[in-house]
Amino acid sequence: MGYDPENPMADRITDIGPPHYEQFFPPVVKKNYGKWLYHELIQPGVLMHKGESGDECYTVRVGAARLISIELIREICDVADKHCDGYVRWTTRNNVEFMVDSKAKVQPLLDDLKGRGNRFPVGGTGASVSNCVHTQGWIHCHTPATDASGVVKAVMDELFDYFVSHKLPAQVRVALACCLNMCGAVHASDIAILGVHRKPPMIDHDAITGLCELPLAISACPLGAVKPATVKNSAGEDIKSVKVNADRCMFCGNCYTMCPAMPLADPDGDGIAILVGGKVSNSRKAPMFSKLVIPFLPNTPPRWPETVAAVKNILETYAKDARKYERVGEWAARIGWEKFFEKTGIPFTIKSVDDYRLAYDTWRTTTQFKFTSHIK
Amino acid sequence: MPKHDTPLLDELEKGPWPSFVTDLKRQAEKKPECFDILGQLELSFRDKITHWKHGGIVGVFGYGGGIVGRYSDVPDRFPGVAHFHTVRLNQPSSKFYSSAKLRDICNLWEKYGSGMTNMHGSTGDLVLLGTTTPNLEPLFYELTHDLNQDLGGSGSNLRTPECCLGRARCEWGCYDTQDLCHTLTMHYQDEIHRPAFPYKFKFKFSGCPNDCVAAIARSDFAVIGTWRDDIRIDQAAVKGYIKGDFIPNAGAHSGKDWGKFDIKKEVLDLCPTECMWMEGDTLKIDNSECTRCMHCINVMPRALRPGLKQGATICVGAKAPILDGAQFATMTIPFLEVKKNEDGEYAEVVEVIEKIWDWWMEVGKNRERVGETIMRVGLPTFLKVMEVTPLPQHIKEPRSNPYVFWQEDEVEGGFERDIKEFRKRNAQ
Ligand code: HEM
Ligand code: HEM
Ligand code: HEM
Ligand code: HEM
Numbered sequence A: 001m002g003y004d005p006e007n008p009m010a011d012r013i014t015d016i017g018p019p020h021y022e023q024f025f026p027p028v029v030k031k032n033y034g035k036w037l038y039h040e041l042i043q044p045g046v047l048m049h050k051g052e053s054g055d056e057c058y059t060v061r062v063g064a065a066r067l068i069s070i071e072l073i074r075e076i077c078d079v080a081d082k083h084c085d086g087y088v089r090w091t092t093r094n095n096v097e098f099m100v101d102s103k104a105k106v107q108p109l110l111d112d113l114k115g116r117g118n119r120f121p122v123g124g125t126g127a128s129v130s131n132c133v134h135t136q137g138w139i140h141c142h143t144p145a146t147d148a149s150g151v152v153k154a155v156m157d158e159l160f161d162y163f164v165s166h167k168l169p170a171q172v173r174v175a176l177a178c179c180l181n182m183c184g185a186v187h188a189s190d191i192a193i194l195g196v197h198r199k200p201p202m203i204d205h206d207a208i209t210g211l212c213e214l215p216l217a218i219s220a221c222p223l224g225a226v227k228p229a230t231v232k233n234s235a236g237e238d239i240k241s242v243k244v245n246a247d248r249c250m251f252c253g254n255c256y257t258m259c260p261a262m263p264l265a266d267p268d269g270d271g272i273a274i275l276v277g278g279k280v281s282n283s284r285k286a287p288m289f290s291k292l293v294i295p296f297l298p299n300t301p302p303r304w305p306e307t308v309a310a311v312k313n314i315l316e317t318y319a320k321d322a323r324k325y326e327r328v329g330e331w332a333a334r335i336g337w338e339k340f341f342e343k344t345g346i347p348f349t350i351k352s353v354d355d356y357r358l359a360y361d362t363w364r365t366t367t368q369f370k371f372t373s374h375i376k
Numbered sequence B: 001m002p003k004h005d006t007p008l009l010d011e012l013e014k015g016p017w018p019s020f021v022t023d024l025k026r027q028a029e030k031k032p033e034c035f036d037i038l039g040q041l042e043l044s045f046r047d048k049i050t051h052w053k054h055g056g057i058v059g060v061f062g063y064g065g066g067i068v069g070r071y072s073d074v075p076d077r078f079p080g081v082a083h084f085h086t087v088r089l090n091q092p093s094s095k096f097y098s099s100a101k102l103r104d105i106c107n108l109w110e111k112y113g114s115g116m117t118n119m120h121g122s123t124g125d126l127v128l129l130g131t132t133t134p135n136l137e138p139l140f141y142e143l144t145h146d147l148n149q150d151l152g153g154s155g156s157n158l159r160t161p162e163c164c165l166g167r168a169r170c171e172w173g174c175y176d177t178q179d180l181c182h183t184l185t186m187h188y189q190d191e192i193h194r195p196a197f198p199y200k201f202k203f204k205f206s207g208c209p210n211d212c213v214a215a216i217a218r219s220d221f222a223v224i225g226t227w228r229d230d231i232r233i234d235q236a237a238v239k240g241y242i243k244g245d246f247i248p249n250a251g252a253h254s255g256k257d258w259g260k261f262d263i264k265k266e267v268l269d270l271c272p273t274e275c276m277w278m279e280g281d282t283l284k285i286d287n288s289e290c291t292r293c294m295h296c297i298n299v300m301p302r303a304l305r306p307g308l309k310q311g312a313t314i315c316v317g318a319k320a321p322i323l324d325g326a327q328f329a330t331m332t333i334p335f336l337e338v339k340k341n342e343d344g345e346y347a348e349v350v351e352v353i354e355k356i357w358d359w360w361m362e363v364g365k366n367r368e369r370v371g372e373t374i375m376r377v378g379l380p381t382f383l384k385v386m387e388v389t390p391l392p393q394h395i396k397e398p399r400s401n402p403y404v405f406w407q408e409d410e411v412e413g414g415f416e417r418d419i420k421e422f423r424k425r426n427a428q
């Protein structure tokens, strides 16, 4: 018996949670659970995990878009059925991993994947650019300042060579979030691409009544820029609405999240900021936040050439200059940010000088600095 | 639904990276609403602006989250995406699947949705992208009855927990990330499905300080594996690395010639605490100085392994920059043995979580992440709430201002004094 709209509560099942993970483990994973000895990357995109038992698990990692169709998932299932006893997994960064239990099974799997056009690029391991994690953008969200899937496709096309190789000084994590909410939490990435608005919200006085709770819209603003106001709507009636003090607005869109009558997206106002030097791992240096180095690049669909060029420039300057194991942020900290700007040729602007809360943390309070071309 | 011209999107069919446009077009042959996804996205590419409206509250009966409502602002032109809600499915711990399970999900989504998905959303859910309001209840019915799957969280609730693959296929998992993630997910079904918090709350579980799920950056409650005894050393393998028998960093740098492996330059000198040295060809570590950063282990996985006295460090309160600036999670509990009791629960972890929640649900303001609440009241207050002894490990360095909020009961004689007595000794 299926769902009965007349009787929606009939034999309802709730709160069963996700299926238990263990049933989805390939046998070699199940057998060696918690008993792995070491791993090796036998080529870019192919990991070998050695168990204490002597067993080996070979993993082939392939890049994928995050936005994928059920047709493609079915194709992934076909590959898993053919080579991997029907098991497959996804990584945190939207890569797909196929696992086999002997070296002999690796090449046929690689050949099969290669035979399927450009749908399954093998890579994303070691000192590479792994897949770019991202958010929704114009494909699904109501607050984006840029697209997500489109920008990521353009960037990954250009960085492709770094996805399929191990030639960087360390792994480089690239991430995109399409507005300051940062659903993708890009604030600790080596290179972060962030959608930013630059115009304060408009106020739709004809729609605001009934659509928004004014106190919530007012308290949503972190900078107190939204104030109550009595205004005339287009019918000439006095209504209770809000006004925005544009000088105080940081274009975060919080008011719009709370109140749909305050849209701020704009074709010219919106675009992309680039932040660099974040990391999550505790390896060597403690985790670091990404820092704003390019305050704005325009939205230029379909391929965002300015953004692609900026990301590539940062990546390749780093690749040339950094020491082995050094993440982007460790490199920039070692050479100094004045050198980072000099070497990358990115113009330093006052927008990189913090004037938000806790700003003082980032000001220089020592006489130690390097004389770069910035000092005339 | 007709096909639309998409000259801009067509540009994204070029290049070596897999193209979501090509994929959407292939799917559209079976699910024509995908033509409207493409059509509306093309319009956004032309207008440089989103065409989705601020959603609307949709969901399934009895749940306060798991569905994100979404409507087109140009529904007449693209009726296939007039309603385009997403359904968040709670993923299995660390995202292993069987093809049978995936095919079931695909079939369900072919029947009730657009055929497009996100594998996966940023929180970890398997996101089914695009369906209509009338489809939600039947979909949920079949999801729970036939697929044995449930929705994840959205809104001001416990968001779908997420973990690294840890012990399943990584030698560094210092506790069982999958089991803890799954057990707590089951334990807190109500908190996931029925928002009752000031704001969202996220659990993330990483098996070691490499933190592959970015717990310290993204979660309110980050459990990160660690150990408190000595790094295990296989001296023969150390020699193997020095001799060049083994490739350093597991081969992660194989694409460029970085010269011969130099243990001093690549390991000893990069150790942040300078606690390693060589005696002849024997590697020595002063483990009492080690901060367990993982660097040496990452570089020589065949020679070095985390110690055997394993557990986790708990850090609290990470969030993205909005509103007061980004915060990493603050180290709160230095070491907890992550163990399951006979009743199948992780009682010690649960106790820590619930101490945070009880307090945060009382004092947290609307839309205030727990990290912001801690900022507002101060770490000392939070440590008192958590009933943890203040330790030098809680800080990077002692405060540099003397503005201590002394409590009356901490000061000899209290705050009450007699001004008249004072004046007898100290004239005005
Ligand atoms: C004034 C009351 C409102 C509050 C308190 C509110 C709160 C929120 C919050 C906290 C989010 C973030 C979602 C997340 O945590 O991921 C959100 C997103 C959203 N808002 Fe609002 N909002 C309000 C008004 C509205 C209105 C009026 C609409 C529709 C007309 C709407 C539709 C949505 C939708 C569909 C989402 C995405 C849902 C989600 O991610 O859970 N909201 N809202
Ligand atoms: C104040 C902060 C935030 C707000 C107001 C917010 C709001 C929203 C909204 C409106 C959506 C719906 C997008 C859609 O149309 O599908 C969304 C999706 C989502 N958000 Fe957030 N978000 C915030 C921060 C975050 C953070 C920090 C994370 C994760 C670390 C996150 C994780 C997600 C996830 C997983 C989704 C599902 C879609 C996706 O993966 O892109 N959100 N959020
Ligand atoms: C030197 C530092 C690091 C090392 C040696 C390292 C090592 C590893 C290893 C061995 C794996 C494979 C685990 C497996 O699937 O069996 C892995 C996967 C992963 N790591 Fe790390 N990790 C490091 C730092 C990081 C950092 C900083 C992040 C996140 C910002 C991260 C995110 C991930 C993710 C998301 C995966 C899953 C695979 C993927 O999506 O490509 N790792 N890491
Ligand atoms: C609430 C905070 C502070 C108060 C009320 C305060 C008050 C004073 C007063 C009244 C004097 C003059 C003493 C005298 O010559 O009669 C003084 C001297 C001085 N203060 Fe402070 N001070 C404070 C914080 C600081 C800080 C944070 C610093 C440095 C980081 C500082 C550095 C000095 C120095 C260098 C002198 C001169 C001492 C000397 O002559 O050797 N003070 N302070």
Ligand code: SF4
Binding pocket: A135, A136, A137, A141, A142, A143, A144, A145, A177, A178, A179, A180, A181, A182, A183, A184
């Ligand atoms: S980052 Fe912003 S625009 Fe992008 S999905 Fe999240 S809320 Fe929407």
Ligand code: SF4
Binding pocket: A200, A201, A220, A221, A222, A223, A224, A225, A226, A244, A248, A249, A250, A251, A252, A253, A254, A255, A256, A264
């Ligand atoms: S965009 Fe942000 S800063 Fe500007 S008015 Fe709205 S809430 Fe305030």
Ligand code: SF4
Binding pocket: B164, B165, B166, B167, B170, B171, B172, B173, B174, B206, B207, B208, B209, B210, B211, B212, B213
């Ligand atoms: S966090 Fe540590 S234990 Fe977990 S997968 Fe990453 S390296 Fe392995």
Ligand code: SF4
Binding pocket: A284, B270, B271, B272, B273, B274, B275, B276, B285, B289, B290, B291, B292, B293, B294, B295, B296, B297
């Ligand atoms: S784990 Fe880090 S701190 Fe500890 S010995 Fe190794 S490199 Fe040094």
